[in-house]
Amino acid sequence: MPFLGPSMSATLMSQMASQGMVGPAGKFFADACGIGAMMTVIAKPFTTADTGTITGVGVGTGTGLILIPTLISSIVLAQAAQLALIGPRMPSLASAYGQALTMEAAKITLSSVHSIVFLGVGIVVPASIPIIDMEWERNVFSLGTAFGFIGPQWPSLAKAIAKGSAIGFKPAVGQVTITGTFTGPTPPGPIPGAGTGSGVIT
Numbered sequence: 001m002p003f004l005g006p007s008m009s010a011t012l013m014s015q016m017a018s019q020g021m022v023g024p025a026g027k028f029f030a031d032a033c034g035i036g037a038m039m040t041v042i043a044k045p046f047t048t049a050d051t052g053t054i055t056g057v058g059v060g061t062g063t064g065l066i067l068i069p070t071l072i073s074s075i076v077l078a079q080a081a082q083l084a085l086i087g088p089r090m091p092s093l094a095s096a097y098g099q100a101l102t103m104e105a106a107k108i109t110l111s112s113v114h115s116i117v118f119l120g121v122g123i124v125v126p127a128s129i130p131i132i133d134m135e136w137e138r139n140v141f142s143l144g145t146a147f148g149f150i151g152p153q154w155p156s157l158a159k160a161i162a163k164g165s166a167i168g169f170k171p172a173v174g175q176v177t178i179t180g181t182f183t184g185p186t187p188p189g190p191i192p193g194a195g196t197g198s199g200v201i202t
Contacts (some may be wrong), residue, residue, distance in 0.1 A: 002042070002107075002108070002109050002202045003037070003038055003041050003042055003104060003105070003107065003108045003109075003201065003202070004038060004104075004107075005031070005034040005035035005036075005037065005038035005039070006031075006034065006035075007034070007104060007107070008030075008033070008034035008037055008038065008100060008101070008104040009027075009030040009031045009033070009034030009035065010030075010034075011034075011100040011103050011104055012030040012033055012034060012096060012097060012100035013026055013027065013030045014100075015095075015096035015097075015099045015100045016030070016092075016093070016096045018096070019092035019093075019095065019096050020092070021089060021092060021093065021096070025149075028144070028147035028148060028149065029144065029147075029149070031143065031147060032140050032143040032144035032147055032149070032158075033097065033100075033140055033161060034100075034104075035139075035143055036136065036139035036140035036143050036144075037101060037104070037136070037139075037140075037165065039139045040131065040135055040136045040139050040165075041108070041131070041169075041201055042201060042202065043200055043201065043202070044129050044130060044131065044200065044201045045128075045129070045130065045198060045199065045200050045201075046110070046112075046124050046125070046128045046129045046174075046198070046199055046200070046201065047124075047125045047128040047196060047197065047198050047199075048060065048112055048114070048122030048123055048124055048125060048176060048196060048197040048198070048199065049122065049123050049125055049194070049196060050114055050116070050117040050120055050121070050122040050123075050178060050194060050195045050196060050197050051117065051120050051121060051193075051194050052117040052118075052119050052120010052121060052178060052192070052193070052194075053117065053118060053119040053120055053182075053190045053191070053192060053193070054116045054117055054118070054190070054191060054192070054193035054194075054195060055116055055118075055182070055183060055184065055185075055190075055191075055193070056116070056117075056118025056119075056180050056181050056182040056183045056190070057113075057114065057115055057118055057180050057181055057183060058113070058114040058117055058118040058119065058120075058178040058179060058180030058181075058197075059111075059112070059113060059114070059178070059179060059180055060110070060111070060112035060113070060114055060122045060176030060177060060178045060197055060199060061109075061110065061111060061112075061176055061177060062109075062110040062112075062122075062174055062175050062176035062177060063106075063107065063108070063109060063110065064105065064106040064107060064108055064110075064174055065105045065106070065108050065110075065124065065129075065169075065172040065173065065174040065201075066105075066106070066172065066173050066174065067101065067102040067105045067168050067169065067171075067172055068102070068168065068171065069095075069098040069099050069101070069102040070098065071098075071164075071167065071168050071171070072094075072097065072098035072101055072102065072164045072165065072167070072168035073094040073095045073097065073098030073099075073164065074094075074098075074164075075163055075164035075167045075168065076093075076094040076097060076098065076160050076161055076163070076164030076165075077090060077091055077094040077160075077164075079159065079160040079163040079164060080094065080156070080157065080160040083156035083159065083160060084156070085153060085156055085157060085160060094160075094164070097161060097164070098164065098168070101165060101168065102168075105172070108174070108201055108202075109201070109202045110124065110174055110175075110176050110199055110201060110202075111176075111199050111200055111202055112176050112178075112197045112198060112199025112200075113197060113198060113199065114178050114180065114195060114196075114197035115195065115197075116193065116194075116195030116196075117178055117193065117194065117195045117197070118178065118179070118180035118181055118182055118183070118190075119178060119179060119180065119190075120178045121175060121176070121177060121178060122175065122176040122178055122197045122199075123173060123174075123175055124172065124173050124174040124175070124176075126170065126171045126172065126173055127170050127171070129169055129172060129201070131165070131166045131169040131170075132166065133159075133162045133163050133165070133166035133167075134162070135162075136161075136162035136165050136166055137158050137159050137161075137162035137163075140158045140161055140162060141154070141155060141158035141159075144158060176197070176199065178197070
């Protein structure tokens with residue numbers, strides 16, 4: 001399934017509730033984070049390192065990117081501390097967010113094309129997804145502001161969330177299954193080999 005903002009919002013609300021955070025503003029905060037993440041991630045490109053059978057053209061499909069929740073939450077927490085967001089709930093909020101983003105990233109749909117390997121597997125290359133923290137911050141901040149978050153700490157919280165998210169995507173890996181058509185030459189015919197591919201997140 002594609003990366004859906006409302007799905008991440010619901011997941012984040014559940015994670016927050018498990019940490020005892022059930023305030024009335026939680027839904028709006030979760031929506032800002034979930035929809036902001038979707039706006040940032042959807043349609044981002046990635047590259048793959050392929051192995052399988054060459055020479056031909058292939059199409060790759062896959063589900064999920066693997067993120068590290070503790071990396072995300074630790075960066076959110078560290079950035080928040082630098083911005084003087086040191087309330088007692090901040091560690092729980094950072095943990096809930098890291099878990100939610102990781103869980104939703106596991107549902108992402110990967111679509112790709114491959115010009116040499118036509119039957120095999122493509123592995124998403126870490127750091128090949130161009131996630132920019134300033135874009136993420138802008139999306140979360142603007143959505144939160146529209147939902148009524150106009151306090152002096154909201155810009156800092158949006159920045160902390162974006163920083164943790166962007167760094168969290170750096171080591172992201174995933175896999176696509178490649179199928180396609182042999183294009184020659186014959187001989188030698190299809191042979192084992194390697195190549196690269198490119199795709200987008202949906």
